[in-house]
Amino acid sequence: MATIKDVAKLAGVGIATVSRVINNSGYVKTETREKIEKAVKDLSFKPNEIARNMTLQKNDIVAFILPNSTHLFFGELLYSVEEELFKYGYKVMLCNSSEKIEKELVYLNMLRNKIVDAVILLTNNDVESYLDKSLPIISFDRRFTNVPFVASDNYGGGVLAANYLISKGCKKFMFIGDDAQGIHSHVMTEVSKRRVGFIETLEQHGFHDIINIEYPLGDYVVTKEMIKDLVKDYRDVDGIFTVSDAVAHSIVQIYEEMGKNVPNNVKVIGYDGGRSFLNFGKKITSINQDTNAIAIKIRQMIVNYRMQIPNVSQIVPVTISKGDTA
């Protein structure tokens, strides 16, 4: 059976370039792409099958470090990752860090000691100096030097939300999210781009007086009471974008208690688009993070590590799903 090396040799390119074409990630010149696609065809090269054969009978363990698996989006991401990795013979070990760096380091040490084969890292701690960059580590939504990351298109999500609210005739906008580059200032998070994409798009359309609400980062159970005080002075707002569907739910309640009708008087867009919200009150209009697509990217990167194919960071597209709130 043909290997990725055979494909690279026949096409006269490097393995990394073949990988970019196979995974449809990163720029490859059209001419080169065609050469590689011809080589893949001529050699009947089947990348997924190879990956499967390499791993299906193994019990490779991937540790997934995240703050809290009961956070609705993290929980759905964990579910998708476990489902996807299982198909390729990987088992997922769960680490709820509760933001404690000591607990995160236990799993990073297990990676060093080969007890786990790879780590998926979702952290707000500055673990940069503890990461052995020669080992298979994939970051989610956070940037560490020389560690590939996967994130959904947070900036694009902000753009989508802004354009949608503008199209619905909103005039006075608010963003509400966590202080993503404040408290944890050493960790570059992709999440803050939701705010940036939203505000920049509004400004491009001539809207400048945008209310920007920040609550402390890392409070994964943000209560209605916490937010109420922060937004109660902004009765004239008619277009709101929030950092999660959970916060959006609270915002809907708070504004309805102020006597506003959602979506007639004020429109609210959330973020995440999780299935867990199907049953609870008004269905939130939301920017969907596709946890299955994210899980596939993570799996591809883990398989790449195994095959010694260089990884590049991946941005997964988002979509807007129409609910009852905007």
Place this chain on the structure above:
Amino acid sequence: MATIKDVAKLAGVGIATVSRVINNSGYVKTETREKIEKAVKDLSFKPNEIARNMTLQKNDIVAFILPNSTHLFFGELLYSVEEELFKYGYKVMLCNSSEKIEKELVYLNMLRNKIVDAVILLTNNDVESYLDKSLPIISFDRRFTNVPFVASDNYGGGVLAANYLISKGCKKFMFIGDDAQGIHSHVMTEVSKRRVGFIETLEQHGFHDIINIEYPLGDYVVTKEMIKDLVKDYRDVDGIFTVSDAVAHSIVQIYEEMGKNVPNNVKVIGYDGGRSFLNFGKKITSINQDTNAIAIKIRQMIVNYRMQIPNVSQIVPVTISKGDTA
């Protein structure tokens, strides 16, 4: 350092009896208990410390098989189990079975092959014949022969709900839950006792015309539409107990859409009492399953297996938490 065997020898009893006293589980005669407590004191026996010393530096892996970790209660149980086991040196491997027996068997085989050290099993499949009873298996909420289980006091929860609704003056009652002993008739589940405890208590108080609604088991995302058709003919009901908080949320919406005020016209009690519900609409009055207490029982049983102390099944008490719906 004294061992549990030393304690048993000094007290003139068996190891299992010492274990019952240490874990405060199961009946032990007062006289025997006092002998054991004296031996524990005389030998300065510290059971938790021993367990810790035995396991803290290890990387023992416990596989947790459950249908779907995005189910709110299962997700919280997973979180509590991971937190509790980590303190004792155990790492949790997650298996979202999606009810597929093939996937469950992969992890049960890993137990046979010593890749994992214990399995926590939450299943609706009849895996009885696949279980090697000589290995460390703990069932949650389901009964298999010669496999110890942990469950919350489902019957007691039904009693609590019935008494609460009676005390609030309700006259016409409904239970809504899954058909827990219908479709999966080979698996004895503890969950069906919620219904039994509720109905038996009402009958003891002279209420006999109780509406009993069943939807198919295993639909972990029960939509409002599914339930609406089942309950729409019961406008005169004024006291409802449901099998989960998620279903309770839907019921509240359905009855409010029928023009009923919750809790003034109709009172609704859910089950689970999860933190995840803090933010969404009316806070559900609920029977709380204490996931931390359940996790401690599971951890004790896993440590017992390691120490070759016989395990007995454990029922964890429930409480009622007052919300906005009853």
